[in-house]
Amino acid sequence: MRIACAILLFTLMFATASAQYYLRGEIRDEKGNVLSNAKLKLQSSNLLYYSGVKGAFGIVSSKETDSLFISLDGYQDLAIKVEAGRYHIISLKMLYSAAHLQRNKLVSLTRNMQPEERKKHLFSGETYSTLVENEFVQARKYPETGFAIHADRAAYSNIRRFLNMQTTVPPDAVRTEELLNYFNFDASPLARDSIFGFRSYISDCPWNAQHQLLYLNIASRKIDSSEIPPSNLVFLVDVSGSMDMPNRLPLLKSSFKLLVDNLRNTDTVSIVVYGSTVGVWLTPTSGADKAKIRKSIEELYPGGSTPGESGIRTAYRLAKSQFIKGGNNRVILATDGDFNVGQSSEDELEKLITQHQESGIYLTCLGVGMGNYKDSKLEVLAKKGNGNFAYLDNEHEAEKVLVHELTQTLFTVADDAYLNIRFNSSVVREYRLIGFDNKAKALADSLNEVEGGEVGPGHSLLVLFEIEPVRPAGSDAYPTDEPVANLSINFRKPNESLRRITEYQVEANYSGFTELPKCYQFATSVVMFASLLKQSKFSHQFGWNDVIIMADEAHRKGDYMQEEFISMVQKAKKIYGKMRKRKNKE
Template sequence: MKKLLLLLSMVMVFSLNAMTLPITGSVYDETGNPLPGVTIVEKGTTNGAQTDKSGKYSIQVNDTNSTLVFSFVGFQTEEIRVGKKQQINVILYADVQQLQEVVLQDASSSSLRKRLNATGAVSRAAGPSYMVGESNPFHNTESYDAIEENIFHKSADKPLSTFSIDVDAASYSNMRRFLHMGQLPPKDAVRIEEMINYFHYDYDGPKDDKPFAIHTAKTKAPWNEDHLLVKIGIQGKKLAMEQLPPSNIVFLLDVSGSMNAPNKLPLLISSLKMLTNELRPQDQVAIVVYAGAAGLVLPPTDGANKSAIIEALENLEAGGSTAGGAGIKLAYKVAKEHFVEGGNNRVILATDGDFNIGASSNGEMQRLIEEKREEGVFLTVLGFGMGNYKDSKMETLADKGNGNYAYIDNILEAKKVLVTEFGGTLFTIAKDVKIQVEFNPNVVQAYRLIGYENRKLNDEDFNDDKKDAGELGSGHTVTALYEIIPVGVKSNFTKEVDDLKYQSQTITGDTDELLTVKFRYKEPDENTSQLIEQPLANDSLFDEDENLNWAATVASFGMVLRDSEFKGNLTFSKILTMAHQSAGVDEFGYRAEFIKLVNIANRIQ
């Protein structure tokens, strides 16, 4: 009998030990916004979970003595003992010391106290506190090319508007990074066309053998009801995975000392591991790294051998100076030696952009990349980090390399760029895509292109097949907006000049068309462009177009962030109302996140 009782006791103890406790909760940042993608691990085990897009999580732990560890790139790690709690909600605080931000030396001054209250981004760790914007001891050397905002042009004087398409979206995620740190982004970091094109739009795909379909619509400009807003949308043909050509990819990875931060090399490695999982057996990957010198750490390896690729990534460590020029040369050499005819031959450069040794000038690298582009090897650029981020240099490299440019600020952005938009990021379906719009001066008094300031072309470039332009990837959408002042509307944005002495000012033609859109593009392996034309009717009808409404909302946000002279009566509060009304279908939660970003901007303005 005693033996039986002892046995039953042992079984009960074992059963109790084997039981697990369910814990649920949410994780927020210090501004009260939910944090998706936070890692939760039961300390001392491999048991883990991750917050969803609403910041919620669920995990089973061993017992009440368990400790949960909450970690996220750019935030201080929190450890919380479970105890008797069944729900654990956590606030993570920005770790600006960890992210190599600059020291706050005198928090007693009124200006710094004001900034402290605005950002809430001071480390709680022992030792000196850090805050964005100060200059000592870590100098903030981020650089952005100056943007001179597009102005209105009178259609009678300048009837043509010509630009290269842009599918980059780096400006949006970079802007998000600034807002999450509690400050508005620099004006020159806000490229409105990249903000607009961060989002997916529900355009119909091409119904013929063309690589894209064109969509136009018009409505009233939300910031000025006397003006029109015209949308030009392009939907690229989406290729199924089995239709995509084999890939010859070289990861060119910056492992210099400047990458030694949690939101740089560790995030880079996690991002490329996700991309590796998307590779097929017919794809091959090599890895070139550069720091004090450049080297090949993984020879071309087929996509079926994912473990070898991931192992090489996990073995990377940061240290040394930045031989960016030598790294690029070696990466192109490897790509060329293993070139796949008719395939996707591409270098993927992942860096904070801090090239400071070797062939470091934008001009020298630009010439090298242009040369390799003509040989069929394209370049995609992935940006990471903050403090010494070189946006201007990285955008130049991607533009000249027939590739796109993305800024990776967290693991969810990496998933968006490298998994969700895998085909569009890596597989070009049309190159040198240019748009030229001719405005009818009978009905259009003046117009301005919203954004695309660094993509403008001379009118004669449109027919010049030697002039480089943008690329379109599989399934990508591109959207451009024009603000139009109709004939008869009084405006302070147009200036009069004296009548010309030697030529006529007479305007001829009908009023049936508002404008005509012309497109030129080349097949990826062709050097001769093809032309498509599509007019937009001039009528009193306004389109009930959800795509246009959302694009107008995002453009409005960019205009206020840039403090545009054309923003009219726009405010962050008005944009919030517009966003709620136009959000529409939001499969991946990107539009809901946009609304949260507008809320943050409204609080810290």
């Protein structure tokens, strides 16, 4: 009997010791959105687990009640007890800095205009669109406006693709400032040791005799090759099935091989892929070993789904592991943007990339493809990832972005840069910022603010305002002894937290339109072209022929890009002319 009891007791003890319990639940944020890839450490075993694509977890434990230690970049760490037999909904609180960074931010902002008034003022157009074109603003009531300074150019080459396909351009694909950014206009003079230079002109407005155009030219300092820091580059390449087309993965492979030719011995390159698998394709390799890097690029092949979220996380982890203090740490994402596994909406991707915004790692996005190209997703990723983005429609564009403009594309001289201008209401009655149009979603956010941009070395940014001057009764002139506006550029140097401000005065230095430097006349034709493509209400006073004539008279002979622009306008004229004829017949 004693033996039987001992055996029973031993059996019960063994069963208790070897019992397994299943701990289940999911990780969410305070708004109820699922959080994938959260790190979960089980107290009883010290083993690590991660939440799945939908935030869910299932963990086997030897204890019926156990403790989890949960962590995720951008969120407060949490220790919590979990019980078997219950499904736990666990909420993580966002860190203050991350919550601040995830606000909907504006490309441009008129100061002191209340959200409800701004909405009424800016949503008065005839149709709703993602981008809301800037309207005229009274200088006396709202003298101050600001906008992000950035060097993105993706809209231009994307528009070129549409026109080369003999199709119209979606109005929301037209970002006027990116068309102007495409041309590096004559740089403004820089003071010694200054990051930015500035020049301004005021001239006639070709489409409204009562108005004038204010040109602001902001140039960033060039850097000598000896000043370029070593680079830690992670190529994050989309190798999913959707990339299996000549203008996608093959174009990217040839593009990256062009970039490899410019690598130095001090640079390090890694490759992460996502498609049928997510992983490190090329471990960190010196820029001196170009043959090995080229071979890895050449062996890339497409297939599988598009787990972009996992690819991004892997690329940033690898970039952090090779982080160069004071260096150029950058992930270069190359994709058609068609994420379909994991976090894939713009909001989810914004939240994902914001977690890495203060890591010191920049993000460059290279878009390719047609049909399912997700321009809006790449724009969100680039802006929230402290970076820039370009669209590669052909090898010539790849050479422009990754060879001729390599330093502008992959290096930074100013972070979180934005320009603030305060108009003198005794000189200017009304003004309209041309381009820098905001997303409707950002305009609806009552807590919004201007989101600064990142600027590469040696870039010349041109900004245009259409202004209505204050004219004394019975006079065609306006005061020239007063400044038109005061301007300030706010920015941080890379790897610094200190904000810097450079201030300028915008003088009333009027020039007749034909007396302007040719590059500014050409820039005006670019603005008019963008306005026609956007089907803007401000484009009713001119047509395609006006743009062609102005660009032809102002362009620099032998300049390939400017001559190509004229051919693009001519193509647009034919395409939109045919569309108008069809509408008239109908």
